[in-house]
Amino acid sequence: MKSMLPLMLCMTLLTGCTDIRTRLLPDILAVDPEKPVKFAAHTSQESAVIPAQAESLLQMPEALKNASGAEISTGHLSMLAVSGNPVSVLEACFHAQILAPTCTVLSVPSDACGRLAAGSLPEPKQIQSAVETGLLPCRTADAVLADVWGGSGITAVCTVLHDGLTLTLYAPDQCCAVLSEDACRGLALLGQRCKSFAFAAEDITYRLQSVQVHIKVTKADTLQIALSGMIRSEPPLTDAAASRLTEMLSAAVYETAIRCGADLLFLREYAIRSGVSEARSCSQAQWRDLLRHAEYSIALHQQKISKYEECAD
Amino acid sequence: MQSQENRSAVQAAAILILLRMCVFFCGDTPFSMAYAKQMLLTAGVQAALILPLLRFRHRLQIPPRMRFGFRLCAAWEAAYLTHCFGQLAAQLNLRYAGALLPLMLLMLLYTVPLHDRASARTASLLLFLAVSGFLLLPVSGIGTAQRILLHTPAPPVSPLREWADACELPFLPLLMQQQTEQDAKRSTAVWAGFRLLFLPALVLFGTMQNGRLLHFQGNPFFLLLARTPLSDAVRTDGFWLLLACGCGALCITFCLQTAKPHLQAKCRTLAAAFLPYFLFLALLWMLQQAKPLTGIVNALFGIMLPWGMILYRCLMKRRDTA
Numbered sequence: 029m030k031s032m033l034p035l036m037l038c039m040t041l042l043t044g045c046t047d048i049r050t051r052l053l054p055d056i057l058a059v060d061p062e063k064p065v066k067f068a069a070h071t072s073q074e075s076a077v078i079p080a081q082a083e084s085l086l087q088m089p090e091a092l093k094n095a096s097g098a099e100i101s102t103g104h105l106s107m108l109a110v111s112g113n114p115v116s117v118l119e120a121c122f123h124a125q126i127l128a129p130t131c132t133v134l135s136v137p138s139d140a141c142g143r144l145a146a147g148s149l150p151e152p153k154q155i156q157s158a159v160e161t162g163l164l165p166c167r168t169a170d171a172v173l174a175d176v177w178g179g180s181g182i183t184a185v186c187t188v189l190h191d192g193l194t195l196t197l198y199a200p201d202q203c204c205a206v207l208s209e210d211a212c213r214g215l216a217l218l219g220q221r222c223k224s225f226a227f228a229a230e231d232i233t234y235r236l237q238s239v240q241v242h243i244k245v246t247k248a249d250t251l252q253i254a255l256s257g258m259i260r261s262e263p264p265l266t267d268a269a270a271s272r273l274t275e276m277l278s279a280a281v282y283e284t285a286i287r288c289g290a291d292l293l294f295l296r297e298y299a300i301r302s303g304v305s306e307a308r309s310c311s312q313a314q315w316r317d318l319l320r321h322a323e324y325s326i327a328l329h330q331q332k333i334s335k336y337e338e339c340a341d
Numbered sequence: 342m343q344s345q346e347n348r349s350a351v352q353a354a355a356i357l358i359l360l361r362m363c364v365f366f367c368g369d370t371p372f373s374m375a376y377a378k379q380m381l382l383t384a385g386v387q388a389a390l391i392l393p394l395l396r397f398r399h400r401l402q403i404p405p406r407m408r409f410g411f412r413l414c415a416a417w418e419a420a421y422l423t424h425c426f427g428q429l430a431a432q433l434n435l436r437y438a439g440a441l442l443p444l445m446l447l448m449l450l451y452t453v454p455l456h457d458r459a460s461a462r463t464a465s466l467l468l469f470l471a472v473s474g475f476l477l478l479p480v481s482g483i484g485t486a487q488r489i490l491l492h493t494p495a496p497p498v499s500p501l502r503e504w505a506d507a508c509e510l511p512f513l514p515l516l517m518q519q520q521t522e523q524d525a526k527r528s529t530a531v532w533a534g535f536r537l538l539f540l541p542a543l544v545l546f547g548t549m550q551n552g553r554l555l556h557f558q559g560n561p562f563f564l565l566l567a568r569t570p571l572s573d574a575v576r577t578d579g580f581w582l583l584l585a586c587g588c589g590a591l592c593i594t595f596c597l598q599t600a601k602p603h604l605q606a607k608c609r610t611l612a613a614a615f616l617p618y619f620l621f622l623a624l625l626w627m628l629q630q631a632k633p634l635t636g637i638v639n640a641l642f643g644i645m646l647p648w649g650m651i652l653y654r655c656l657m658k659r660r661d662t663a
Binding site for chain 1: 433434487489490491492493494552553554555556557558559564567568
């Protein structure tokens with residue numbers, strides 16, 4: 029045991045622990061990726077914004093440390109806001125492990141740092157609430173990068189436009205399109221991460237209680253994307269309500285896959301499961317072309333209430 | 342290789358499992374269906390070649406002339422595991438990783454001369470901790486796992502890599518001798534179950550979580566942990582990092598204990614274990630191409646040498662009878 033004592037002493041000296049109270053934990057980080065790269069970090073402890081700049085993105089922790097005089101730990105970031113195309117910024121931060129995979133990503137048209145300082149960026153809670161109510165699909169760092177690295181190389185990122193939050197499709201080097209509200213809602217419904225989903229049709233508000241959508245991708249002359257779903261809502265869907273829901277799903281498929289060749293719905297994986305050999309071997313550009321020429325169909329059905337549930341009612 | 346029946350089935354199985362687990366924690370192969378298939382295939386071949394050895398348990402005594410070679414093999418495995426931990430530190434961007442090296446050396450100098458049973462008992466304790474962690478993992482990640490991601494197209498995985506990762510192979514015949522027949526059967530069956538069922542299932546679960554993130558340059562297992570919802574609440578990655586380091590330290594200690602000869606002088610004993618260890622470590626550090634050699638070492642000492650000995654003894658016996 030005596031020989032263990034110097035070992036334990038060394039361990040405490042070399043752990044590199046600092047006083048956790050002097051460490052700053054930013055919850056929102058804004059990045060303007062021109063040269064020099066500008067940063068602004070909002071810290072939850074002091075509710076202050078720390079501006080900084082550096083020659084490269086990866087010098088961010090050092091730059092913020094110099095600007096604030098305190099050690100920075102980025103492990104608790106809940107939102108990353110980037111001016112313009114966020115893909116390259118996101119890739120660099122993700123590989124350098126500056127960013128937690130579940131951090132929400134937001135794209136703003138310009139001056140993300142200025143907007144954060146002025147308090148005009150939406151809060152992470154606001155985006156979270158939009159995801160939970162089915163207004164937007166969940167677009168965290170891991171989901172955004174997964175679509176860039178896999179699928180067709182085009183991803184969707186939450187964006188602030190003058191009239192609120194929406195989704196923008198980005199390839200690594202260009203902005204492809206801005207999605208409509210219906211497409212955002214359709215993607216949220218297909219992503220199945222929302223806790224409640226309500227929509228209006230013929231002045232009646234419908235609340236979805238259970239949604240089971242199946243996707244099948246097959247190939248004849250062109251790709252055939254078939255969405256079929258069982259929906260249960262309160263009140264039960266009328267034809268007009270079902271048609272409204274179909275419009276949302278249709279907008280989601282059309283505006284992402286058919287118009288831009290974006291694969292946000294794991295269409296490539298569904299195609300591989302159905303035995304489409306091209307999906308396994310083709311490049312991302314080839315898969316985009318295949319999607320652009322695809323045809324799609326949507327069939328929604330009302331889920332019947334079981335006898336047990338009827339009795340319970 | 343001493344044939345002392347002093348290990349229980351749990352202890353032997355724990356050492357074997359932790360050796361493999363250790364390399365798994367440090368691996369950078371992205372989780373995919375192709376990886377799970379390759380893992381299953383390689384483990385199937387290894388199990389098919391190892392399980393019949395149970396019948397010849399008493400013939401697995403390494404002849405004195407070959408003991409030196411086996412000790413070198415154990416030192417190589419220790420160096421390979423240390424190299425893997427260097428890689429894990431790089432993958433996780435661990436700060437102060439360099440400061441840990443002198444600490445690790447001090448720790449090894451303390452643990453290697455301890456009695457062999459100490460590492461076996463610690464192994465069963467660590468295995469219990471690992472099992473508890475793995476029970477929590479699917480519970481926390483079941484909500485975010487997507488079955489369709491099993492079909493994500495992924496590049497093929499080299500079988501040589503799987504052989505290199507099977508660091509427990511050379512120690513299987515050794516542990517078989519150190520147990521009673523019943524315990525040897527049990528521990529080898531648990532090892533086979535772990536390799537054939539548990540690890541491929543874990544990789545498939547990881548595929549359902551990580552899916553398309555195949556180009557991530559960090560550690561896929563820690564990426565999986567960071568993406569499961571439980572990790573947000575209780576920061577389980579700290580637990581896993583401690584467990585990974587604990588497994589690493591224990592496995593390196595076990596390998597070095599196997600590598601040291603049974604001499605009277607303590608300094609000479611330690612030098613005989615540590616000198617080849619440092620030499621191999623320097624070789625692995627300077628020559629990245631030397632890493633796949635581990636696969637050949639594992640196959641040679643885990644499968645070819647035991648079978649070679651059995652065949653040789655059979656032939657000798659037949660000649661004597663004739």
